Amino acid sequence: MLTVNAYAATSATEPLAPTTIQRRDIGPRDVLIEIAYAGICHSDIHTVRGDWGPVQYPLTVGHEIVGTVTEVGAEVTSHQVGDRVGVGCMVNSCRECANCRAGEEQYCLGGNTLTYGSVDRDGTITQGGYSTHVVVVEDFVLKVPEAIPFQAAAPLLCAGITTYSPLAHWNAGPGKKVAVVGLGGLGHMAVKIAHAMGAEVTVLSQSLKKQEDGLRLGADHYYATSDAATFEQLANTFDLIINTVSAELDLDAYLSLLALDGTMVNVGAPAQALPLHVFALFGNRRSFAGSSIGSIRETQEMLDFCAEHDIAPEIELISADQINDAYERVLASDVRYRFVIDTATLA
């Protein structure tokens, strides 16, 4: 067992605090990673505050991890000491169910092992990336291309893949009109990726406050959803809407913006049930869908795509002692567009 420095939540209400956690001994197929940077995802905050269900405290969160391989197990073939690697939202899956066999282990029916807060095979609770080191089985470790600035690479492992996956699955590309709802951590990546895929990109944001940013990031159009005229003007327009917003919104109104056979995909996860009129789906044969991160294969594809297209998240680098302030700023939507922890400050 390795004892390593970390930042952990001890309850739903206390600030996160420095601590030490245990990492398992390096098994034959494991990789030991010295973490360099860890992104702060809104999910981290939802989790530690108990918004999504009971939590076994203390818990170290963080599932946007990049670092360097410092040791590998005897049977590891895909990574070497010194490699730049990444770890995202999951660190294992059952490998036996239909979805795992289809290479879509993010939808593992046995329940995949999440990077934090999951019961691991040895019965311990997985601990995330706000830490100096992590041990992960090689198949769930990604290669981070040199072309991507290291500290900016971390948020690709969640915000990047969570938006890339539905954009790729629903065929965003030339000739397609894609709307991105919300210009936060996920939204700003959706804009960059959809633009790089060749789609015509529209941001739908509450106000025009970030309009200049949105256009700079690659959006072709920018509309305020607080203006009712937006919904009239854009009725029946989009082939694909990526909704990154976790807050409750008027589904019927957003669905009315979809063109024939258009799909609105939620990657934001409101905890409460949203009311939906089926009539809103009849026109244009519309669909409302959900998408959850992406497979390991697709995550590697996304990293390579970002390297090829010079895409990286816009980040604000912080030290570990700024995590609690960063949480408050995320909740106040006061971050452009992702906080990344320099985990050297945990050493």
Added chain:
Amino acid sequence: MLTVNAYAATSATEPLAPTTIQRRDIGPRDVLIEIAYAGICHSDIHTVRGDWGPVQYPLTVGHEIVGTVTEVGAEVTSHQVGDRVGVGCMVNSCRECANCRAGEEQYCLGGNTLTYGSVDRDGTITQGGYSTHVVVVEDFVLKVPEAIPFQAAAPLLCAGITTYSPLAHWNAGPGKKVAVVGLGGLGHMAVKIAHAMGAEVTVLSQSLKKQEDGLRLGADHYYATSDAATFEQLANTFDLIINTVSAELDLDAYLSLLALDGTMVNVGAPAQALPLHVFALFGNRRSFAGSSIGSIRETQEMLDFCAEHDIAPEIELISADQINDAYERVLASDVRYRFVIDTATLA
């Protein structure tokens, strides 16, 4: 103008009663049809009772119409006197919008002209098939193959196409698991068509009351949704669920039955908003969609498919003076599976 016999609603609460209505003079591209049979659709009842919005009374409903061509306009090329023909839910569309140009005029953005209750080009309100004759522009008249028994053909024009369209669009066929929710007018057609397409078909009905029928119609499996074990047993199973039920149901529970990339399609139209947890869509990348009738091209395809596969609705033939009783029985789910009016009884 032609004055023809019909049965009409005069208010949301009065019984339907015999009357006469006007049909327009036969224009150069119009077809005059002597109606032989008209199906009773649940939509007719929703409409005349004002469930779906205000109605301009008196109104003759009915959008499952078959009959014989008795006169054609000078420029008509696709139909001849004596042809067996059908008319479904729409009798015209704008022909100019993106959806009409794409051959999907059921989603006409200009608003298509429904068979009853729509404002027609001449400003009159369209009147439906509970009548002896109707005048329709040739492009919205279907050919009814000789292989389909005439009186049973009528319900294909709504119940048939409404279920065929989503089954075809979402690729029901060999290797696909399809569930049909509700075994009524639409549901029994969905079972027959999905079975003929080669899918493995499961009926999800409130009780096992119609199980024998369901299996006879082509279902491979039959489950009662009143039994909570059904939802555990069938979790993550279906590629496609066709929901024919207009009543409010627990969307989250039904969505949990979808396998990877599965879609639940509503063809039933509950008037009230249904609560939906987005989390129910995340697992298996599920979709919830709507589908509305089908295009004219697809309706002809469906009629030809039914002729080829010996598919016809199960009907109960009634005379016009039984319409009001039939409405009560439809509302009590006491029909196997579609009432068809012998319109000769209106003469």
